[in-house]
Amino acid sequence: MKRIFVWLLMAALTLIPKVLFAAGTLTPANSQAAPMQIREHVVDVVIDNGFARTEVNQTFFNPNDSDLEAVYAFPVPSSASLSEITIHNGEKTLNGEVIEANEAKRVYTEERDAGNDAGLGECACTKPKDEVEYRSYKFSISPVRRQSEVKIRFVYYQPLKIDTGVGRFIYPLEEGGTDEEASSFWTRNAKVEQRFAVNVELKSGWPVDEVRVPGAEAEAKVQKLADGHYKVSLERTTGDLSKDFVFYYRLADDLPGRVELLTYKPHANEPGTFMLTVTPGIDLAPITAGGDYIFVLDVSGSMAGKLSTLARGVAQTLQQFKPSDRFRIFVFSDRARELTSGFVAVSPQSVQEWTQKVEQLRDEGGTNVYDALDQALNGVEADRATSILLVTDGVTNEGIVDPKEFRALLKKYDVRVFGFLMGNNANWPLMRLIAETSGGFYSAVSNDDDIIGQILLAKSKITSEALHDAKLDIKGVKTSDVTGEVIGKIYRGQQLVLFGRYAKGGEADVALQAKLTGKDETYRTTFQFPDVSTEHPELERMFGLAHIEELAMKEQVGVMPAQEAEQAIRDLGLKYQLVTDYTSMVVLADDVFAKRGIARNNKQRIDVEHAAQSARGSLPPSNTRVDQSKPMFSGRSHGIKGGGAFDPWMAVLALVAVAAAVRLRR
Amino acid sequence: MKTVGALTLLAIVCTLLDGSHFELTRDLSEPWRIVTCHFTHWSHEQLAWDALAFAGLGIACMRNNLRAFHATLLASLLLIPIAVHVLTPHVTAYRGLSGIDSALFALLLVQSRRSPLALACALGFVAKIAFETFTGGAVFASNMGADVVALPVAHLAGASIGTIVAILASYTRFPCASLSGSSGRC
Numbered sequence: 112m113k114r115i116f117v118w119l120l121m122a123a124l125t126l127i128p129k130v131l132f133a134a135g136t137l138t139p140a141n142s143q144a145a146p147m148q149i150r151e152h153v154v155d156v157v158i159d160n161g162f163a164r165t166e167v168n169q170t171f172f173n174p175n176d177s178d179l180e181a182v183y184a185f186p187v188p189s190s191a192s193l194s195e196i197t198i199h200n201g202e203k204t205l206n207g208e209v210i211e212a213n214e215a216k217r218v219y220t221e222e223r224d225a226g227n228d229a230g231l232g233e234c235a236c237t238k239p240k241d242e243v244e245y246r247s248y249k250f251s252i253s254p255v256r257r258q259s260e261v262k263i264r265f266v267y268y269q270p271l272k273i274d275t276g277v278g279r280f281i282y283p284l285e286e287g288g289t290d291e292e293a294s295s296f297w298t299r300n301a302k303v304e305q306r307f308a309v310n311v312e313l314k315s316g317w318p319v320d321e322v323r324v325p326g327a328e329a330e331a332k333v334q335k336l337a338d339g340h341y342k343v344s345l346e347r348t349t350g351d352l353s354k355d356f357v358f359y360y361r362l363a364d365d366l367p368g369r370v371e372l373l374t375y376k377p378h379a380n381e382p383g384t385f386m387l388t389v390t391p392g393i394d395l396a397p398i399t400a401g402g403d404y405i406f407v408l409d410v411s412g413s414m415a416g417k418l419s420t421l422a423r424g425v426a427q428t429l430q431q432f433k434p435s436d437r438f439r440i441f442v443f444s445d446r447a448r449e450l451t452s453g454f455v456a457v458s459p460q461s462v463q464e465w466t467q468k469v470e471q472l473r474d475e476g477g478t479n480v481y482d483a484l485d486q487a488l489n490g491v492e493a494d495r496a497t498s499i500l501l502v503t504d505g506v507t508n509e510g511i512v513d514p515k516e517f518r519a520l521l522k523k524y525d526v527r528v529f530g531f532l533m534g535n536n537a538n539w540p541l542m543r544l545i546a547e548t549s550g551g552f553y554s555a556v557s558n559d560d561d562i563i564g565q566i567l568l569a570k571s572k573i574t575s576e577a578l579h580d581a582k583l584d585i586k587g588v589k590t591s592d593v594t595g596e597v598i599g600k601i602y603r604g605q606q607l608v609l610f611g612r613y614a615k616g617g618e619a620d621v622a623l624q625a626k627l628t629g630k631d632e633t634y635r636t637t638f639q640f641p642d643v644s645t646e647h648p649e650l651e652r653m654f655g656l657a658h659i660e661e662l663a664m665k666e667q668v669g670v671m672p673a674q675e676a677e678q679a680i681r682d683l684g685l686k687y688q689l690v691t692d693y694t695s696m697v698v699l700a701d702d703v704f705a706k707r708g709i710a711r712n713n714k715q716r717i718d719v720e721h722a723a724q725s726a727r728g729s730l731p732p733s734n735t736r737v738d739q740s741k742p743m744f745s746g747r748s749h750g751i752k753g754g755g756a757f758d759p760w761m762a763v764l765a766l767v768a769v770a771a772a773v774r775l776r777r
Numbered sequence: 778m779k780t781v782g783a784l785t786l787l788a789i790v791c792t793l794l795d796g797s798h799f800e801l802t803r804d805l806s807e808p809w810r811i812v813t814c815h816f817t818h819w820s821h822e823q824l825a826w827d828a829l830a831f832a833g834l835g836i837a838c839m840r841n842n843l844r845a846f847h848a849t850l851l852a853s854l855l856l857i858p859i860a861v862h863v864l865t866p867h868v869t870a871y872r873g874l875s876g877i878d879s880a881l882f883a884l885l886l887v888q889s890r891r892s893p894l895a896l897a898c899a900l901g902f903v904a905k906i907a908f909e910t911f912t913g914g915a916v917f918a919s920n921m922g923a924d925v926v927a928l929p930v931a932h933l934a935g936a937s938i939g940t941i942v943a944i945l946a947s948y949t950r951f952p953c954a955s956l957s958g959s960s961g962r963c
Contacts, residue, residue, distance in 0.1 A: 364803070364869045746797075753861065753868040753928040754819050757875035762830040764901050765882050769837040771894035772885050 136171065136183050136300045146300035147181045147255065148172040152350060154282055154309040156358070158271060159727065160316055160735050161373065161388050161608070162653060163280055165191075166266045171255055172304075178254035180223065181261065184247045185352070186283040187236055188269055189539075189555065192656040193690040194649075195266035195717055196698050198230045198252055201259070205230055207696040208704060208713045209688040211681060215695035218707065222699065223253040230698030232265070234690045237540050237663045246539075248690070252698075268649045270657075273362065273390065275604030276748065282309065282356040307350025311358050315339035316371075316734030318363035325357050338363075339732045368392015368744025370621065370636055371735040374613075374644040375651060377719075382591075382612050384650045385640065388735075389583065389607040389623060392744030393634075395576045401435025402496040403454060405487045408469075409503035411444040411478040425469045429462045437495075440465060443483035445476035445509050453490065479509035481517060484545070488524045499528045501545070514541055515669040518548050527551035544667055550579075550600045577602045578625035578632070583609065588619040588640045594657040601625065610654040616642030623743065634744055638737035646727065648719045655687030663692075688713040780850075781835035784816070785828050788874055791816040792824045801858045801871040811858045817872045827874040834881035841888055845946040846881070852938045853880040860934035868928065876931035879906075883939025888946075906932050 136147040151170040156163055165188070171181045196207035205228055210218070215231060222229035231251045235243040243249045255261045271278055284301075313322060318338040324331040327345055334342040343358065369390050376383025406425060429438065437454040441447055450468055455461050480503060491497050511517075521528065530542045530553035539555055546553040581598040593611035601607065616639070623634040659680050666676035677693055684694030697709070704711060757765075791799050791813065801814035818824040838846040857876035861868065882902055889895035909929035 747869060753865060753871045753926055753931070754823060754873035754875070757823075757827045757830050757873075757878050759826055761878075761902075761905060762826045762833075764898050765830040765878065766833045768882060768885055768889065768895055768898040769833045771892040771898065772837050772841060772889040775889050775892045775895070 136181060144177075144179055145174045147179065147183075148174055149183075149300065149303045149352070150260065151306045152303045152308075152352065153306065154356070156280060156282070156309070156311045157314070157724075158278070158280060158311065158360075159314045160733065161371065161386065162268060162270045162649065164266065164268055164649065164724070165282065166264065168262065168264045170260050170262050171252070172260050173255040173257055176257050178256050180251060180253040181255045183250045183252075183263070184244055187234060187246050187248055188267065188281065188283050190653075190656060190660065191267040191269040192652040192687070193232060193234065193248060193265065193267045193696070194652050194688060194720075195264070195713070196230060196232045196250065196696050197264040198228070198698050199262040199264075200228050200252070200254075201256070201261075203228050203700055205698045205700050206714060206717075207232060207698040208709055208711060209684060209690060209694050209696050210709060211685070212691075212693050212695040215697040218697050218699070218709075219251065219253075222703065223251075226254065227703070228700060229253055229703075230263070232690050232696035232698065234692065234695070236690075236692050237667075238692045240692070268653055270386065270608050270610075270653055272606045272608055274606065276362045276364065276366070278315075278360045278362070280311070280358040282358075284352045284355050301352040303347075303350035303352065305348065307347040309345045309356050311341075311343040313339075313341040313343070313360055314732035315360070315362065316732050316736070317366055319360050320363050321359075321361045323359040323361075325359065326354075327356075337731060366390075366748050367742060368746055368748045369736050370638065370738040370743050372638065372640070372737045373647050373650060373735055374641055375647045375649075376613075376616070376641065376644045377648075379615070379642045382614055383616075383640075383644065384654045385590075385611055385613055386647075386650050386653065387583075387607075387609045387611070387621075389609075389743070390748045391578070391601060391605070391607075391623070391634070392746035392748050393578065393627070393632075395578070395603045395627075401437075402498060403492065404436060404438045405491075405497065405499045406438065406440045407447075407483045407487050407499055407501045408440070408442050408472075409444075409478060409480075410442045410472050410474050411476055412474055425466070429457075429466055434458070438465075439487070439490075440469065441483055441487050442472060443479055444474070445479055447479060447483035447486045449486060454492075477509035478503065480541075480545075481511035481520070482509075484517070484528070485520060488520065488526060491524055491526055493525070497526045498551070499526055499549075501528055501530045501542075503530070503532065514544050514667040517541065517545055518668045521545060521548040524549075530554070540663065540667060544664065547599065548668075550577075552602060552605075576628060578627055581623065581625035583607070584622045584624065585611075586620040586622075587637070588617050589614040592654075592658060594654075594661050598625075610650070610657040612654070613640055616640045621743070636738040636741050636743035638741075646723060648716070648723050652687050652689060652716075655683045655689055659683050659689070659691055685712075688716055778836060778839065781832055781839060784835070785832050788816040788818070788824060788828050788831070792818040792821065796872060797870075799872070801861065803862070803869055805862070812854050814858055814871050815854060815874050815877055818874070819872055823873060827878060830878045831874050831881070834878060834885055838881050838884055838888075841885065842946055845884060845888075845942050848946075849880050849884050849939055849942045850877065852942065853877045853935055856938060857931055857934045861928060861931055864930045865928060868926075871928065871931070873931070876935040879932040879935030880939035880942075883936040884943045885939075887940055887943035902936070906936060 136149060148171065149169060150172050151168070153168045155166045169183070171183070173179050173181070198205040207230070212233065216233070219229050219231035230253070233240070233243050233249045235245050235247055239245050250263060250265070252261055252263060271280060313319065316339060319341060322333055322341050322343055324343060324345060330347070331343055331345045336342060341360070345356070369392070371388040371390070373386040374383055408425070425440070434457055436457050438451070438457065439454050440450040442450055451465065455465065480501075484499070484501070487499055526549055528545050528549040528551040530546050530551070532539060532542045532553055532555045539553070542553045578601040581601045583598060585593070590611045590613045593609055595607070595609050598607060618637055619640055620635070620637050625632055662671065662676045662679050665671035666673055680691050681693040683689065684691040690696050696713075699707075699709075796817035796819070799810065799813035799817040801810050818827060835846070838849070853876060857880070858871065861871045886895050886899040886902065890899075906929060909927060909932065
């Protein structure tokens with residue numbers, strides 16, 4: 112049964128278009144000017160105990176004989192908090208401050224039109240925006256003087272989860288091409304003319320067995336400095352910003368289940384921020400009973416050229432079903448339709464029949480996910496465990512698109528939806544909502560991912576038991592605004608990352624409560640929250656962004672009014688200096704900020720962050736585990752289990768050999 | 778017969794109990810796991826086929842040559858987990874009788890090499906081990922559970938032990954019991 116998912120995901124991974132949109136400089140489609148060139152693109156990443164700091168340095172060159180505005184766009188990385196933009200234009204250095212989005216645009220436009228140096232960083236993070244591609248950042252710099260260079264530097268932070276002992280960092284460059292309106296407005300230049308480099312420093316408190324850069328194994332230089340300390344570099348004289356950079360690291364096997372804590376609390380009398388990472392060490396048994404599987408396959412226009420591969424994948428998937436399993440197949444474009452007629456019992460004949468039918472599928476129209484899910488859910492049998500496997504590469508653009516309707520639909524059924532979402536700027540908020548509402552999960556898959564690794568991770572989750580109704584409870588220390596306290600399901604290998612605020616230090620009693628095979632289980636530990644801690648000021652930004660993501664989700668599902676959510680997100684964006692749908696970063700010279708009366712809140716944050724990073728930089732990787740003295744879990748967090756497989760055929764062969772031996776003796 | 782019956786029963790009991798107390802783990806701080814890991818299993822299905830093969834092969838090998846059977850059993854109990862530990866450092870836990878099954882299978886096949894049917898079985902066995910070794914996957918869908926991988930090294934080690942014992946037995950004068958029950962030389 113587990114191979115079902117291997118093949119499904121393999122099929123899904125091949126759905127990604129071979130020619131994709133990319134990060135790059137943008138020129139209005141009707142412009143006569145030559146595109147802005149990218150001379151250098153250098154990315155420096157530091158992954159340090161659960162979060163990554165990514166710094167991008169780019170040099171643009173204006174090959175035209177007149178001054179121009181440079182526009183650069185790239186997909187929003189997962190849970191990234193864009194925190195710094197610096198522009199070096201000639202001898203001038205400009206720095207960024209986050210203010211309200213409309214105000215930022217007005218200030219930038221005024222400075223640009225007056226011929227002054229200025230920059231702007233905007234985001235269509237969860238909502239479409241004029242002239243900004245959906246799920247993209249857009250940077251504008253003006254002016255780039257004729258035949259001259261300008262340098263831009265930006266920094267973002269993001270938490271990284273370890274899944275079944277494997278960490279994954281993606282620097283997204285390839286975007287899904289799902290925002291056709293914005294894409295048609297611009298022509299794009301994704302070519303790097305002189306230098307493309309990515310440098311990754313990995314600092315892990317746990318031993319790392321292996322690091323990998325899929326697709327660039329031969330080029331990437333890997334330097335092991337210590338057990339959990341690696342440096343990886345990739346250098347090219349020219350490059351193309353159409354392929355993601357993916358970096359994997361695998362922790363040593365046999366590590367314990369554990370609780371890790373990072374804090375930032377500069378003053379004893381003021382609240383602090385924490386990032387709590389729980390890596391369960393619980394043996395989740397494989398599911399052996401037969402189940403119902405409903406394929407929901409996207410055959411919209413964007414799938415052209417990929418359907419034959421999809422068919423091959425589904426065909427091979429079907430062949431892995433057990434006789435006790437059943438399946439249905441739905442396809443969708445403008446509307447959904449069922450390919451099968453109700454559930455089909457697995458037999459060699461049925462597998463062959465439906466394989467042929469899937470092979471005959473043709474692409475057509477838009478993407479109506481709601482209709483597909485509605486039809487798939489209709490007819491589910493309550494006494495059978497049912498899973499929906501939704502594969503799509505696009506946004507929902509036909510039929511019902513309101514997330515509240517999706518939530519209402521899924522709440523009616525006890526069915527898990529597992530989504531495989533292709534492309535960096537596909538509609539992940541909707542997929543997250545669908546997956547979380549149903550108790551499933553979604554997997555955003557890059558075209559340049561380690562395919563086998565992704566397959567193995569998804570497979571082991573779907574085919575193993577999960578913890579249900581999980582909830583994390585912190586007592587003894589007064590906490591507030593904790594993101595993700597009500598967890599729902601925990602799948603095999605899944606790590607929990609929670610952000611929150613705490614009033615003052617002290618001993619905390621932390622309990623993870625969940626149901627395992629219907630039985631209530633509690634995993635408990637105690638550890639100390641520090642009263643003063645200055646090592647990780649970046650936590651405040653990541654806390655702010657995690658909170659913003661929760662607010663956006665609440666608005667989507669209709670439990671928070673749009674205006675209230677917008678105001679709360681705007682306030683958080685301003686407080687923590689984050690670029691959001693409602694806040695942008697205006698980049699100006701120091702004297703212009705003073706002249707316009709714009710407070711330097713971001714500068715203050717950056718100064719503190721740089722000081723902390725400088726102090727940490729010289730230190731070896733540190734282990735942030737806090738439950739050593741009273742472990743929360745008795746088991747291991749991950750690891751490969753092995754055994755001999757004397758399958759039925761081998762057993763029969765052995766018995767035939769026994770018969771042969773008996774006959775020989777006689 | 779009693780040995781095979783007792784060991785099969787032990788495998789059933791160990792699998793029904795919490796297998797984490799018996800499986801082979803990497804730290805080796807509890808050395809008894811080297812022996813107990815054979816008798817616990819990842820799933821009941823894995824147990825069923827392993828135990829069936831063990832019972833059949835065990836009885837045949839016992840009746841064929843008792844000393845060779847004991848030598849194979851003893852060597853397998855100790856050497857297969859050591860081979861798994863040394864040759865597969867990425868594996869954190871190991872369970873199953875199939876390594877011993879492989880040893881007994883090889884022992885029986887070498888002892889029955891004059892039978893064309895046994896030779897055919899030997900070819901199938903070798904092909905399976907070769908496939909597993911070179912592809913890293915099982916020939917048939919695994920019956921061990923979602924997150925458990927087949928370890929060809931256990932089968933390879935088992936088959937090597939069985940073959941070596943069978944060859945040694947053919948050069949030494951192990952007293953053996955014939956299938957009809959009378960004592961003799963093998």
